[in-house]
Amino acid sequence: MKLPLKNKKFKKKTRILAFSLYILSFSFLTCTMEAQASSLEELTQAAEDRKALPIESNEIENWPKGPQVEAQSAIVMEANTGIILYSKNIHEQLYPASTTKILTCLIAAENSSLDEMVTFSQNAVFSLEPGSSHMGMDVGQALTMEDALYGILVGSANETANAVAEHVGGSIEGFSDMMNQKAQELGCTDSHFVNPNGLHNDDHYTSAYDLAVIARAFFQNELLAKMSNTPTRHFEPTDTQPDDFILRTHHRLVTGEFEYEGILGGKTGYTDTARQTLVTCAEQDGMKLICVVMKEESPSQFTDTMDLLNYGFSNFEIVNVSEHETKYNIDNAGFFQTENDIFGSSKPILSLNKDSYLILPKTADFEDIQSDISYDAAGEGQLAVIDYHYNGVYVGSASIDVASNTSSYDFDTLAEPLPEPEETEEENIIFVNVTKVLLCILAGAGILILVFLIKSVIQNYSFAGRKRYRIRYNKRTKYKLKRRRDSQPPRYDDFD
Secondary structure, three states, X not given: OOOOHHHHHHHHHHHHHHHHHHHHHHHHHHHHHHHHHHHHHHHHHHHHHHHOOOOHHHHOOOOOOOOOOOOOEEEEEEOOOOOEEEEEOOOOOXXXXXXXXXXXXXHHHHOOOOOOEEEOOHHHHHOOOOOOOOOOOOOOOEEEHHHHHHHHHHHOOHXXXXXXXXXXXXXXXHHHHHHHHHHXXXXXXXXXXXXXXXXXXXXXXXXXXXXXXXXXXXXXXXXXXXXXXOOEEEEOOOOOOOOOEEEEOOOOOOOOOOOOOOEEEEEEEEEOOOEEEEEEEEEEOOEEEEEEEEEEOOOHHHXXXXXXXXXXXXHEEEEEOOOOOOOOOOOOOOEEEEOOOOOOOOOOOEEEOOOOEEEEEOOOOHHHOEEEEEOOOOOOOEEEEEEEEEOOEEEEEEEEEEOOOOOOOXXXXXXXXXXXXXXXXXXXXEEEEHHHHHHHHHHXXXXXXXXXXXXXXXXXXXXXXXXXXXXXHHHHHHHHHHHHHHHOOOOOOOOO
């Protein structure tokens, strides 16, 4: 059966249209693949260029050499002391993306309670960029502050960061002012924040150093650290939030996809401009390290973080100052030096804080460290603070504390004989504050002089009184004798 001519023409046009669509689709796919290949090639080349950037900490004499990483900027900082172990462009201003949220949560935790209710406004929900991370909250719904913080740190929920900012700061702008003020209080020098979630804004930037400083404060809060180390969080329906869902963190060291011992938590971040950013904290053998990498390509942010943490834990160690310090370098004439304790076995007036410690390269000797003492930096109960440097790098400090109490020596107790002193290359030194000693001596002398003067006055007053009394008594006695003689008749003596 022959098809009508009209149907044949229709089928022919259909085949031509289908072939044209195929050609267009193939061309589009080819162009897309070429663009992606070109983009991938550009990203790979950019990563190689970043990897070749100099590492400032590798230029320090006798400092352990750190790994080459693809990050534009990277730092390893010891969390308790703030000592920098690894530095690469640490003060370069870059975009933090969602790592901004560690500051957001820190401020929220300090200015609210966990049971406060955070309500989602129209602006909080709908001011986001399309495709940005969220947890599906609607206008008018509410979460407890605790759930909101979990939503931010586990799910990186941008609308939740907005809602928390409005709840704590009154508005996004008001909260941004709080962020900049807090950053300044913590000692940040390279930052400016304009939103609580890290979505791209040219005026929203920070540095690896500032992120590490903020992370130090963040990980001192045990609850925030726990939240940032949570792989998944289950949200159940409530009266103010009707959905049942689970959030999963994107931090692959927290989930265990990249296994690493001692992970305490962290935060991921990504925008097209910022690229991959990552903040991570880990602890091994009592040393807690914070690692920040900025502007990387996935998954290098995780592998480079592990390499940097390995570098820190493998090449540095904690050194207690009081167990190694034998001599202070003090250029102040307000201290005496003596080889003997004039109080016998009494407790020392001054002591080196036993909890002070340094972070040193394992190849360094304590004798190679330079020290400087400051009296202005001393706090309550402290006489001075000693700062330690190794080849110009700050490695820690120790305080000289004033003894809070002293005990008297029991002379009825026989002391055990002292061991023979060991010969050492350096003499032990005891420091005594001349000013305080002189003040004590002058106070004691003043008290003695005052007592002497009072005693003399009392004695002189008593002596003068007794002398006046004796004079009056003698006068009365003479007067009575004279009257007695005058009242008797004259007596005549007989002469033979």
